[in-house]
Amino acid sequence: MKRVKVVVVGAGVIGFSTAVCVAESLPSCSVTLVAEKFSPDTTSDGAAGILFAAEFPDIPLQRQRRWFKDSFDHLLSIAQSAEAPRAGVMLSSGCQVFKEVPAVRRPFWSDLVIGFREMSEREMRRFPERTFGQAFTTLKCECASYLPWLHSRFLKAGGTVEQRRVSSLDELAGFDLIVNCSGLGSKTLANDTAVYSVRGQVLKVHEHDWRLELDEGDTVGILERCKKLEPSLENAKVLSQWVGLRPSRKNPRLEKDSVRVKGKKVPVVHNYGHSGWGVTLAWGCAVDALGLVKQSIREISPKAKL
Numbered sequence: 001m002k003r004v005k006v007v008v009v010g011a012g013v014i015g016f017s018t019a020v021c022v023a024e025s026l027p028s029c030s031v032t033l034v035a036e037k038f039s040p041d042t043t044s045d046g047a048a049g050i051l052f053a054a055e056f057p058d059i060p061l062q063r064q065r066r067w068f069k070d071s072f073d074h075l076l077s078i079a080q081s082a083e084a085p086r087a088g089v090m091l092s093s094g095c096q097v098f099k100e101v102p103a104v105r106r107p108f109w110s111d112l113v114i115g116f117r118e119m120s121e122r123e124m125r126r127f128p129e130r131t132f133g134q135a136f137t138t139l140k141c142e143c144a145s146y147l148p149w150l151h152s153r154f155l156k157a158g159g160t161v162e163q164r165r166v167s168s169l170d171e172l173a174g175f176d177l178i179v180n181c182s183g184l185g186s187k188t189l190a191n192d193t194a195v196y197s198v199r200g201q202v203l204k205v206h207e208h209d210w211r212l213e214l215d216e217g218d219t220v221g222i223l224e225r226c227k228k229l230e231p232s233l234e235n236a237k238v239l240s241q242w243v244g245l246r247p248s249r250k251n252p253r254l255e256k257d258s259v260r261v262k263g264k265k266v267p268v269v270h271n272y273g274h275s276g277w278g279v280t281l282a283w284g285c286a287v288d289a290l291g292l293v294k295q296s297i298r299e300i301s302p303k304a305k306l
Contacts, residue, residue, distance in 0.1 A: 010181035011035035023157035039147035049141035067284030088145025183247030249273030
């Protein structure tokens with residue numbers, strides 16, 4: 001029986017996580033990852049990579065919890081292994097503080113991180129302009145290390161990579177199944193008008209902002225706001241600056257689809273549009289995407305051994 005040829009489009013944290021999941025779980029498949037840019041030139045490379053999340057409005061909360069839990073458990077196992085330094089994954093404790101008490105005091109992921117609690121009145125005195133805070137231990141994933149680590153893991157699983165720009169899915173003729181993790185590229189590749197950019201410069205974002213130039217005003221504003229929260233940053237030296245465009249949607253798109261490629265119907269699994277939560281949800285969404293890949297393969301090749 002011939003091997004099912006799977007192509008994954010996109011080499012960010014979503015693309016590589018999905019490619020690794022498919023290659024490791026389905027050795028009977030031939031998996032190729034195609035992308036124009038690889039680390040250190042992806043948007044994921046500039047991500048803070050701290051695991052916590054916002055709630056998407058139209059996705060069942062249990063599905064979002066599963067994405068978060070699968071990602072957290074996966075990265076925690078790495079953080080507690082000898083691979084942690086190479087993979088750039090570590091435990092990290094901290095807090096987030098609010099000007100107003102949020103409508104939901106305990107987010108859906110609060111019991112999935114470590115030691116989540118509301119901050120005490122005494123702790124909040126440190127932040128006089130804030131009224132509420134949450135403290136917890138979570139994970140930090142440095143994608144500048146994590147992406148090359150995933151790349152090596154993918155190759156070890158038998159995957160192959162091609163560095164080229166994909167302007168149309170017609171260019172992927174010859175593959176039996178397409179996994180679309182192209183992020184902002186899905187605006188064109190999937191004709192998805194719901195995709196938009198969120199510009200990130202260090203920690204500040206501007207919706208629908210496609211500028212990739214550093215904005216000195218943003219830099220000053222970020223530093224001023226941070227110094228109000230942490231006065232010891234007054235004389236901090238800026239070592240580097242980064243700007244990237246996060247692939248955003250109202251809700252991530254993680255579903256089966258099909259397209260015509262050179263007149264042939266080809267199944268597609270979409271996995272993109274995670275906004276600022278790509279690192280947080282990457283592995284959980286990859287596991288979900290793997291399930292959809294398996295379903296698609298059964299439909300096109302019912303006798304395939306998965």
